[in-house]
Amino acid sequence: MDDLQRYNRATAHLDPPFAVLDLPALRANAEGMLHRAHGKPIRVASKSIRSRAVLERILTMDGFTGIMAFTLPEALWLVSTGMRNVLVAYPTVDRAALAELAAEPLAAREITIMVDRIDHLDLVDSAVAGVHDRQEIRLCLDIDAGYLAFGGRFRAGVRRSPIRESDQAADLATQIAKRPGFRLVGLMAYEAQIAGVGDDPPGKPALTRAIRLMQTRSQRELITRRGRIVQAVHQITDLEFVNGGGTGSIEKTARERAITEIAAGSGFFHPRLFDFYRGFGGHPAALFALPVVRRPAPGVVTVLGGGYPASGAPGADRLPQPYLPCGLRYDPNEGAGEVQTPLVGPAAEDLRTGDRVWFRHAKAGELCERFASLHLIDGDRVVDEVPTYRGEGRTFL
Known part of the structure; x- marks a missing residue:
């Protein structure tokens, strides 16, 4: 029975529109991701799942540890429902959520928020000023993993953090260490130009060559720079984790000694944009x-x-x-x-x-x-x- 027949038979009692998740495909995709990770744990990116029940199902599988959330209110909700070890991947300016985080011991213990400048700490202090018995806030430092060439005139990768070099990271880590109420526990650097850009676009040989060349050079540069950053920050504080990568770069990022965990989410569902990679395949789920x-x-x-x-x-x-x-x-x-x-x-x-x-x-x-x-x-x-x-x-x- 082909997939069309199978899906139509399974859902014959339903009136569309509706959405489905093919569990065997999900499991096969998860196994493929673990194989590519070479033993390093994978933190599950919730923005690529957006179903608490599916997140719970994935986290029962060996090799998947923790959640990468996309907002602090989401992280607070997930922890209140039993999730643990939640990293918020983007900075937050939600004052009410920050006050809730600082007031709740369980949330403060299980949630780590993202920062990339001292202004973020100032905003947190302002937001939680009225909190009685304020809890220590766990922080992760976001690092720019983009690729620059030709003296900075060419850039590949998303624009995220202003922190790019080891001295910048060390300076911010030092400021955090001196700031009461905060503890730096992790580093993150997302190489979107590798993890999120397919290197095998159909019918575009010139673009394919350009993407592969850029990704090769970007990976070489990032291995060295990310390693220096991690080493510099380790001189200031002990880190619990160093997060990197995404579905499209799992096997590449996993090779880096400095990386302790990989972030991935899209690979579970294997949407259309992930059809165009040489290094792995997947099953539409x-x-x-x-x-x-x-x-x-x-x-x-x-x-x-x-x-x-x-x-x-x-x-x-x-x-x-x-x-x-x-x-x-x-x-x-x-x-x-x-x-x-x-x-x-x-x-x-x-x-x-x-x-x-x-x-x-x-x-x-x-x-x-x-x-x-x-x-x-x-x-x-x-x-x-x-x-x-x-x-x-x-x-x-």
Whole structure:
């Protein structure tokens, strides 16, 4: 039985739109990620999952330890529900959440927040000034892992931290060490230009060569620079963890001696943007189904909804992929629509009103912002239905 038949049979009792998670595919993807990590633990990036039940399922597997959250309110909620060892990957200016963190011993013990300048500490002190019996705040220092060339005129990688060199990191670590109420426990450096950029884009040989050259040089530079930064900060304080990488760079980042853990999340669902890497493959695990609601012309069907673009620079690669049945594509004049999406191609001839089309989102967890639950499929059966963050009434971003 092929996947189209299996998914249609498993969900025959459901009316689309709905989203599913293929459990065997999820497990296979998780095993592949662990193999690539060469024994180093993987911290699970919650923004790529956005379902507490699925996070809990992943964390029962050996090799996955801790959560990388994307907001402090999310981290506080996760800890209140039993999650532990939560790193907030982005700085927070949420004063109410900071006050809650400083007032709650369990949260303060299990949550680490991100900083990259002394202003962050000033804001925390201001936010928690009225807290009785303030708890010590655990901090992680974010390091810029971007690649610079040609005297800084070329940059690859996301713009995150202003801290780039070992002396800058050591200076901030020294200031933190002198500041009561804070403890620096970790470092993080996310090499987005390696982990988040596929090195095998189809039909673009010149771009492929350029990406591979950039990534090779970036990795060499980062190994040296990240090692120096870790060594410099270790002279000032003992670190519990040094975090790096992402789904696209697991096996590369794991080789670095300075790294103690890898961050990854997208690899569990294996969305469309992760099809274009040489070093690993995966199984599409998270899908959504939309119903065919009309046939406006021969060779054309229209499905309900579908306008679920992914974040990032706008482009065709940010649109969901019409996945099953094979042979469907967007009408170039309409694309993915807010309330309806026309699809063209050979497969459209065989679809009838009421049939369903299966899509893959371009990114991972953003799918869960559109659906209140995930139907868990094992074989050709739905074995459970679990809420997404949205389904639990949680919309953090």
